[in-house]
Amino acid sequence: MAHYLITGGAGFIGSHLAEALLGLEHRVTVIDNLSTGRFENIAPLTDHSQFHFAIDTITNEVVMDRLVSECDVVLHLAAAVGVELIIKDPVNVIETNILGTHSVLKVANRYRKKVLVASTSEIYGKSDQIPFREDDDRVLGTTTVARWSYSSSKAVDEFLALAYYRQKYLPVVIFRLFNTVGPRQTGRYGMVVPRFVRQALAGDSLTVYGDGSQARCFLHVKDAVRAIVALAGCPEAVGEVFNVGATEEITILGLAQRVLALVDNVQGKADGRIRLVPYEEAYEAGFEDMRRRVPDTSKIRQYVGWEPERSLDEILTDVIGYSLAAA
Ligand SMILES: NC(=O)c1ccc[n+]([C@@H]2O[C@H](COP(=O)([O-])OP(=O)(O)OC[C@H]3O[C@@H](n4cnc5c(N)ncnc54)[C@H](O)[C@@H]3O)[C@@H](O)[C@H]2O)c1
Numbered sequence: 220m221a222h223y224l225i226t227g228g229a230g231f232i233g234s235h236l237a238e239a240l241l242g243l244e245h246r247v248t249v250i251d252n253l254s255t256g257r258f259e260n261i262a263p264l265t266d267h268s269q270f271h272f273a274i275d276t277i278t279n280e281v282v283m284d285r286l287v288s289e290c291d292v293v294l295h296l297a298a299a300v301g302v303e304l305i306i307k308d309p310v311n312v313i314e315t316n317i318l319g320t321h322s323v324l325k326v327a328n329r330y331r332k333k334v335l336v337a338s339t340s341e342i343y344g345k346s347d348q349i350p351f352r353e354d355d356d357r358v359l360g361t362t363t364v365a366r367w368s369y370s371s372s373k374a375v376d377e378f379l380a381l382a383y384y385r386q387k388y389l390p391v392v393i394f395r396l397f398n399t400v401g402p403r404q405t406g407r408y409g410m411v412v413p414r415f416v417r418q419a420l421a422g423d424s425l426t427v428y429g430d431g432s433q434a435r436c437f438l439h440v441k442d443a444v445r446a447i448v449a450l451a452g453c454p455e456a457v458g459e460v461f462n463v464g465a466t467e468e469i470t471i472l473g474l475a476q477r478v479l480a481l482v483d484n485v486q487g488k489a490d491g492r493i494r495l496v497p498y499e500e501a502y503e504a505g506f507e508d509m510r511r512r513v514p515d516t517s518k519i520r521q522y523v524g525w526e527p528e529r530s531l532d533e534i535l536t537d538v539i540g541y542s543l544a545a546a
Pocket of ligand 1 (some may be wrong): 230253339399
């Protein structure tokens with residue numbers, strides 16, 4: 220039994236991770252400032268004798284010092300996440316992601332604790348070299364386009380984590396999540412699947428940004444959690460970077476049609492309407508999007524034998540079921 224500290228553990232992915240680790244009979248402490256995370260995500264865990272929760276920010280070094288000193292492994296997921304949030308609150312995104320990760324690594328180094336750092340497929344930017352391999356070049360736009368600040372802030376996190384590994388021998392592992400979806404993800408900050416499901420269940424039009432021909436691969440959060448747990452337990456993964464994502468590609472227009480078809484099955488309510496919204500209207504003038512984003516997952520398969528297990532229809536059915544239960 221190990222003691223895991225999950226930063227951002229009241230968030231979408233962090234709360235599933237906490238649940239899975241408790242299920243494996245580990246001890247779990249969560250620190251979360253509830254900025255985008257929600258107490259309801261972890262409320263069912265609070266009765267568990269091996270679960271502890273601190274409502275605080277990861278930049279509070281006094282609290283972090285105590286929590287890190289008491290744990291065996293840090294799973295660092297706390298971050299400001301979501302394309303809309305980057306555009307609405309850029310100072311917070313940059314500061315949270317860079318200063319927060321700096322604080323986590325500094326304290327982990329003080330106590331020589333292993334750290335797994337959550338990174339993102341946004342790292343690859345608008346590269347059209349598909350699929351993305353971990354050692355591929357990054358292709359980014361100019362600094363006046365806000366969306367690239369998220370990619371860059373996460374890249375600084377990766378640089379810093381790898382620097383701690385190389386210079387101070389701190390055991391770190393970096394995992395780059397591609398679009399991860401499932402129950403508890405909120406549509407508030409531009410996440411496409413919960414937004415489509417909410418719109419379809421309400422009988423509203425599904426708003427597809429651009430012409431909808433941009434494609435993504437969607438991974439079930441439970442598959443992402445299996446990958447993180449496997450990497451945490453793999454000594455050979457230390458000092459390495461891993462893609463974690465699904466490889467089944469679908470256009471956003473195709474996704475909207477699939478959501479409508481499934482909601483129709485469940486509820487008989489969706490009326491098949493899809494509304495195309497120009498990027499400038501959805502985000503900001505000059506917004507740039509990637510056409511495709513497909514991971515090469517051969518490295519994580521080779522290290523820990525991980526592959527996604529759940530199909531897109533299973534993911535969407537789970538999200539629809541969750542949204543109906545929450546309504
Ligand atoms: N969901 C995805 O598709 C996806 C894709 C790529 C990367 N990621 C990464 O996975 C991680 C988790 O993302 P998520 O989708 O669960 O988002 P989320 O917003 O649900 O989780 C982030 C959590 O961090 C918390 N947080 C933010 N700032 C904090 C601070 N200063 N101190 C303490 N807690 C703080 C939030 O309250 C939230 O609970 C993030 O690092 C994100 O960059 C997610």
